[in-house]
Amino acid sequence: MSQAKTSPVTAVRAAPAGRRLHPLPVRIMHWINAAVMLIMITSGWGIYDDDPIIRGFVFGSFWRLGDWAAWSLNWHFAGMWFLAINGLIYLIYGIVSGRFRERLLPIRPAEVVQTVVETLHFKIAHEDLTVYNAVQKLLYIIVILAGISQVVTGVAIWKPIQFSGLVSLLGGFQSARVLHFIGMAVIVGFVAVHVALALLVPKTLWAMLQGGPRVKPSTRVQRGVKS
Ligand code: HEM
Numbered sequence: 001m002s003q004a005k006t007s008p009v010t011a012v013r014a015a016p017a018g019r020r021l022h023p024l025p026v027r028i029m030h031w032i033n034a035a036v037m038l039i040m041i042t043s044g045w046g047i048y049d050d051d052p053i054i055r056g057f058v059f060g061s062f063w064r065l066g067d068w069a070a071w072s073l074n075w076h077f078a079g080m081w082f083l084a085i086n087g088l089i090y091l092i093y094g095i096v097s098g099r100f101r102e103r104l105l106p107i108r109p110a111e112v113v114q115t116v117v118e119t120l121h122f123k124i125a126h127e128d129l130t131v132y133n134a135v136q137k138l139l140y141i142i143v144i145l146a147g148i149s150q151v152v153t154g155v156a157i158w159k160p161i162q163f164s165g166l167v168s169l170l171g172g173f174q175s176a177r178v179l180h181f182i183g184m185a186v187i188v189g190f191v192a193v194h195v196a197l198a199l200l201v202p203k204t205l206w207a208m209l210q211g212g213p214r215v216k217p218s219t220r221v222q223r224g225v226k227s
Contacts, residue, residue, distance in 0.1 A: 020211030029090045039079040046072025143190045153180040
């Protein structure tokens, strides 16, 4: 079979370089979010300890940011602006660039079950960094929704008079507080698994630091199917 001859220069021009798996804006926003989340969670625990929701359960001074509740509140109120603004830019970027659609969708229940079964058999395949498995996609979507929910419930308990409509929509002040606490628990659970997996598969951590391999713009990130 005859093949058209291509000069090396043409070949380079013809192959689109593609973006990094994690473009610079995503990496910057991810690490800002990680640092701010740490501040929000530990300062939140300081505020919680002043008036516990679960009787008899406090986090203790070792886990708290801020010597007493007023300091924890200062950290929490300073951090919330970074969390909300960084998160908003991440959401807009994810939607406008098509990243969410490409990397997080679609999720098929059968694939979620299959990945869970494989993981329980300690088959954590992660050869191809450019493919998020169904469980990863699901967990990322859950944590993004939990982050949005934290901002909404947080706004309600921060300014309950100004946002009284939102407070009643959430079932009252105490209910909004409990929802805020549950959101924190979901995020802490996610982070524990997420960090453990990143340490188990260090090349994913390296990719989140330096960008990872280049991905063709049209690559649909979907297990086993690339278009
Ligand atoms: C020190 C803490 C953290 C480490 C070491 C870490 C590490 C990583 C790594 C390695 C990836 C890429 C995963 C892959 O390509 O398979 C990633 C992605 C991601 N992480 Fe983290 N992470 C941390 C904290 C967080 C926190 C606190 C959140 C949110 C609450 C978070 C949310 C996400 C999300 C949503 C993605 C997917 C980003 C995208 O593709 O757009 N991470 N993280």
